[in-house]
Amino acid sequence: MEMRTWMRGGLEAVAGGFIAIGLSLTNFPLLVLWLVALALSPVAGLGLIALPFMTLVLRARADLERKLAGRVGVVIARPYAPGPTRAAAGGWRRYQWILTDPATWRDVAWLVPGAIVSIALGIISLAGPLYGIEGITLLPLWLYLGTDWYGYGLFWPINSFSEGLLSLPQGVLILAVGIAAAPWLRWVDARFAKVFLAPTKAAELRLRVAHLTVSRADTVDAQAAELRRIERDLHDGAQARLVSLGMTIGLAEEMLDRDLAHARKLLAEAREASGAALVELRHLVQGIHPPVLAERGLDGAVRALALQLPLPISVDVDLPGRAETPVESAAYFVMAEAMTNVVRHSGARTAAVSIRYEDGRMTMVVLDDGKGGANPKEGTGLRGIARRLAAFDGTMTLSSPPGGPTAVTMELPCVLSSPRISPSSGTG
Incomplete structure (x- = not known):
């Protein structure tokens, strides 16, 4: 399983490098068109329409880069200031909003260096595996052509069958190294993009x-x-x-x-x-506020809730203490909503619940083996969970591919008090 996961991640990164090359090539004409739209600004009416439109295209390209970065574990938040609500698409207020937003200029500044870095790293991520495949297939090609029409490796022509055999392990090694290096190259590319496309301190505060x-x-x-x-x-x-x-x-x-x-x-x-x-x-x-929550804490309340539901749910809780009452109540109700959603909508046969506390954050996970395909836009339950968590600066992450499994991960920043002698874990 680990080998399969490693191979899949490497091949996805190689494919990501190919996609990055294609997308980066669009950066150059996009920069030219945006500068032309900016130059047309003195022309009455035309610039007020062209520049907002090209900025919309520019931000879509930057958002796509942020999305690709998120796939390799580099989260880049959108930095744009809220736009005018009543101005027309080509109005003066929208034009002014675009030019005065520092994020616009950072997007423009990223286009050329971002394209150069993405193309270079993409070529490297493609070259390694392709060179390895060449080494693996070199001997059959050499036998088929019957000539030493080209060599392999560093100045290594093939003049005999034994020399051709040596290309096979070399090709396998280079292919493995190329696949292993591709995710790292994609991560470096994403980190470079984050330098330009992430919010500044002022934008983060805003x-x-x-x-x-x-x-x-x-x-x-x-x-x-x-x-x-x-x-x-x-x-x-x-x-x-x-x-x-x-x-x-x-x-x-x-x-x-x-x-x-x-x-x-x-x-x-x-x-x-x-x-x-x-x-x-x-x-x-x-x-x-359920009495069981006040009496037994989040651990006991979640276990009691799991016993009431018509589905085998394993419960694993490791909390070194109790959170403040409002936070504990919010945690209980989001867990209750997530577990109820499993029973009502997932079609699952079993589910698992875990609660952990580390580095000032309580992490709650509800996992089921149901049909998957959960979508917060199609129901109020998941949106309600997100709203309740947001009131305490918490977050919700959903992973629910078609066919399952579904995992709802909820995080709440909090401070625990009244530590217990030993954590509790088990099955409810």
Whole structure:
């Protein structure tokens, strides 16, 4: 399996080098067209349309480079400042926004050096494996042609069958080295692109403020929706039962002197109604903050939840302490939502849950062997998880290829307190 993974990663990197060469060749005409659009700016109307359009193409090319970098483990965030919301596509405000955004000029500055580096590294990543394949196939070609029409290696002509045999192990070695080096070359290319295409410190701060603004707005909306749900549940459930309970007790009081048997019957109904109201209130409280979470912490609460679901779910928790109540509650509810999604939508036969804490971050993973193909855009469950995590600067990562498996990875920055003597892990 490791050999297969290594070979697959190397071949993907070789293919990535070929793609990088093709994409990098587009950088040169793109730079020329963008500069022409900039030069046309003094022409009334034309520059105000051409430059925003070419910048849109430029940013699409830069976004593609960021996406390719992410495939080799180099994450490059988009650095662009928010654009004007009411200006037309070719309006002056949009034109001004493009020219005053430093990220635009950094994209332009990346085009030529980024293309040179990508082409050079792409050629190297292709040359090694191709040269190795040449060595492997050299002897059959030499036998077929019957001449020493070219050599292999460093000034190594083939004049005999024995010399031809030596090209085979050399070719295998060079092919292996080329495949092994290709991912590293792609990583170097991505790191170079990050120098130009990643946000600056000021841009990171601006993006951070924008992210916090959106996440806080989502949190306020979510809290308002939760309050409306609680109000609706109280009004339609427990409140209605309590009103009915009061009316029943009142009727029983009136019947005490006239019909004692009827009064006892009404009091029995009142007792049943009070029990039903108490159950509804308990369910409502559990939806706000489950008692098991307060009593047993996230470990015990997740295990209890796994036991309630109609699916074998293994639980492995290693937390050296407890997080603050709001963070712990958020962690519980995102885990509950993710585990419920497994039961409702995945078609899985088994699932696994793990919770770890390291370097100030709690990492929660829900893995299932279902059909895969999960998409946050097609349902509210995963989007709700992302919103709840964002309120605490957390993140969610989804891996769900068609055919499965599906892995939902959730991270929450937090500080744990009250360390336990030993972590708990096992099967729930």
